[in-house]
Amino acid sequence: MLDDASARAAVVAAADRLFYAQGVQSVGMDAVRNEAGVSLKRIYALFPSKDDLVxxxxxxRTRRWDEGIASAAADAVTPRERLLAVFDFLDAWFREDGFRGCAFINSFGELGATSPGVADAVREHKESFQRYACDLAAEAGLPDDVALQVVLLAEGAQTTAAITQDLEVARRARRAAERILDVPTPAAA
Known part of the structure; x- marks a missing residue:
């Protein structure tokens, strides 16, 4: 029998796969049970509601995102390079089998209006990414506005890639971000 931490990890991993592939609302808890190999009773002991599981x-997903961004930026030397590495991470992700766009945007679209917990988790993730970009921009001597423009490119790239299945979206967004970062600003001048 799995300990609570292992059972929790198995349920989250199974739910993540199912929710991402099929959508949250179309996946029942029985499907999560079958995928995770954990009884419904145990699942509900670990996650009192489906919203808690979402x-x-x-x-x-936030941890995976943060790890992916950090890995993509591992060899980057400057804050500018670390910021642009976001698009390298996106490019690799968009090319993965089963890419369905941003799980946060997808979840917010399905549940944001009815689940404050889900809306808060999505908001926290997006705000964390904005802080990351703003911190790097500040290190580079750039204003927050420049970082937020880069964030908008990354967010838009995720949605566009999911809808169009155009594998070049991240590379185009990276080139646009390079141009934004190269424009002299009062803070950098």
């Missing part, structure tokens, strides 16, 4: 999946 929030746990989103927090798991």
């Amino acid at each position: 929030v746990a999946v989103l927090r798991h």
Whole structure:
């Protein structure tokens, strides 16, 4: 029998796969049980509601996002290079089998209006990414506005890639971000 941490990890991983592939609302808890190999009773002991499970999946996705961004930026030397590495991460992700866009945007679209917990988890993730970009911009001597423009490119690239299935979207967004970062600003001048 799995301990609570292992059972929790198995349920979150199973729910993540199912929710991302099929959508949150179309996946029942029986499907999560079957995928995770954990009884419904145990699942509900770990996650009292499906919303609690969705929030746990989103927090798991945030960790994966942060790790992916950090890995893509590992060899970057400057704050500018680390910021542009976001698009390298996106490019690799968009090319993965089963890419369906941003799980946060997808979850917010499905549940944001009815689940404050899900809306909060999505908002926290998006705000965390904005802080990351703003911190890098500040290190580079650029204003927050420049960082937020780059964030908008990254967010738009995710949605566009999911809808159009155009594998070049991240590369185009990176080139646009390079241009934004290269424009002299009062803070950098």
